[in-house]
Amino acid sequence: MHTDTERCVRAVQSKDARFDGVFFTAVRTTRIYCRPSCPAVPPKPENMEFHPTAASCQRAGFRACKRCRPDTSPGSPHWHVRADAVARAVRLIQDGVVDREGVPGLAARLGYSTRQIERQLLTELGASPLALARAQRAQTARLLIETTPMPMAQIAFAAGFSSIRTFNDTVREVFALTPGELRARARGPRADGSRVSTTPGTITLRLPFRAPLDPSNLFGHLAATAVPGVEEWRDGAYRRTLALPYGYGIVALTPRPDHVLCRLSLTDPRDLPIAISRCRRLLDLDADPVAVDDQLRADPLLAPLVDAAPGRRVPRTVDAAEFAVRAVLGQQVSTAAARTHAARLVTAHGVRVEDPEGGLTHLFPTPEALAGLDPETLALPRSRRTTLITLIGALADGSLALGPESDWAEARAGLLALPGFGPWTTEVIAMRALGDPDAFLPGDLGVRRAAQSLGLPATPAALTDRAARWRPWRAYAVQYLWATDEHPINHLPA
Known part of the structure; x- marks a missing residue:
């Protein structure tokens, strides 16, 4: 994008916030760099140069604009x-x-x-x-x-x-x-909503995103599937514990019309950038909803769903290994049963934490903590016990890598090689844990039911063929299809 000078100039002159974080405008005369939507009078085109990152601007000798604070832009999609x-x-x-x-x-x-x-x-x-x-x-x-x-x-x-x-x-x-x-x-509220917290050890800030954002399925899914002790919905906020490199944290995330309010309590402040990055990943805040929705809206059968609630995000995770374990626990059982199974693991093997506000008690156990798990203690069918124990072993010994560094194709192949892993479990992990925007679940019951009600093909093979036009955003199409159901995951809790 930053190499398309004409397009960048148009975005700056129109103050188009959709491009915030996609590129940065550096002004040669002032030696300042800005986000495209900076409210200042746009510089002359001949004085602009464009960079893909804030780091690139800084390396070239430009300093951040004090007015638009480009370092607080959403991340590039x-x-x-x-x-x-x-x-x-x-x-x-x-x-x-x-x-x-x-x-x-x-x-x-x-x-x-x-x-x-x-x-x-x-x-x-x-x-x-x-x-x-x-x-x-x-x-x-x-x-x-x-x-602070x-x-x-x-x-x-x-x-x-x-x-x-x-x-x-x-x-x-x-x-x-x-x-x-x-x-x-920094006295009083800042332009980006950050402020000095009145609670010791708590950092309060805004997490920006590209509009639109529909929070219903995003926060509804997280709240409906919350594991007791690790996650909860309280007073309009999704709260959870975070296992971090230097300690642990507790975060509360509250949807607002133009941002997500984030309150972080950390045992070690060195974990701040990592905690923010993981929260942004969890809520899919660096997505480009306009590009996604434009592509899906081109299908006349999906268009009414997109127009009714534009800006749906894919609820992701703060820990890929945790989600993989939970995906296996949730195979062929209800949401409530999956939460119960996960809560038992947390109570038995999770590290206890202190929550100043009460309600949260544990970190979700790591694969290493679960490596010695006795399968006979699991209230699961024998085949699923084997699936879970094999997965935990592969994650613990490093033979299966699920994380920011994962190659999505290799991770899928590694999952499918494990006993008990079929397309549904593999793709839901690819969608929510790996972050693949094109992950697709044509065999999912909710997807098939929604497809049939819309007049889309209902068989997995035929639906996959039709969904080719939705690429590379099929994971978002799944969110729109799921949202046709009245399941609690599709609605903000009361």
């Missing part, structure tokens, strides 16, 4: 709908891998050399892995400065900087303000 090495690298960097393992660790996870990964990212994103990680550290630092009373020295190390001097220099370079000046400007 391109890195969440692709499975190539660059997209997987971006997802891993967002998950903090470079800060924890360095560029060699990033390259090893992807199966490439360090030089190959650096070259690919520079070519496509205009920034190296270190530059992308540095931009994320700067954003984390700003959030901590503006939303933490001392600056603690913020520097929590955000991942190696020294206070590097922290000070980076903040001044990126935001054209000192850390102290950033904090002074």
Whole structure:
């Protein structure tokens, strides 16, 4: 997109928010970079240049606009709908891998050399892995400065900087303000909704998205399938525990008309960028609903569903391994039974946590914690016990990788090789855990029932043929088809 100068200029001149995060506008005369929808008077086209990432702008010597705050834009949808090495690298960097393992660790996870990964990212994103990680550290630092009373020295190390001097220099370079000046400007609500929390240890901020967003099936699904102790719906918010690299967190996510309100309580502030990234992934907030809906609306039988509730998202997960375990527990049983099975695992094997607000008690157990599980203790049919134990073993020993670095085709093949895994379980994991926007469930009972009511082919083979016109957004088509049912997953809880 950023190489199409004419299209970018039109987006900037019309202040089109759909392109926020897709590209960034750098102004040569002011040395400032902005989001396309910046409310300032658009610069002359000859003074604009366009970059694919904030890190690329910073690398070229531009600083962030104080008015439109481009670092708070939604993430680019391109890195969440692709499975190539660059997209997987971006997802891993967002998950903090470079800060924890360095560029060699990033390259090893992807199966490439360090030089190959650096070259690919520079070519496509205009920034190296270190530059992308540095931009994320700067954003984390700003959030901590503006939303917590933490001392600056603690913020520097929590955000991942190696020294206070590097922290000070980076903040001044990126935001054209000192850390102290950033904090002074943060009295009262910020332009992006972040504010200093009145609850110790809690960070409150807005998660932006591209409009429209229909929250009904998104939050309805999460609330209806919530595992007691790990998740709950309370006072209009979806709350859950998060297992994070340096500790754990508790998040409350509340849908609002133009953002999702996020309240995070973390045991270690170094986990802030990872927690935000996982919450955004959970809610599919980096999707491009206009592109999705335009494609699906072209089918006259789907168009009425899209027009009635545009902007449906795919409810995803904060932990791919957790979801895979829950998908097996949910095979051929009701939503309530699946929750009961999962709750038993949580109580027996999950790590206990403290929730200041009460209600949440455990982290969902990791594959390693479940590796010694006695199958005889499971109230499941013997075949499903075998499926679950085999899955847990593959996840625990690393022979099956499900995460931001996963190649979707390889992950599918690995799942299908396990006993008890058929197309439905594999595709629902691809859809919700791996994030494949084209995952499709033609054999799902709800999908088939909805298809028949709309006059679409109802047999899996015929429906798959018809759904070719929905690609690459078949996972979103599934959400629209499911939503024709009155099941609680399709509605916001009362």
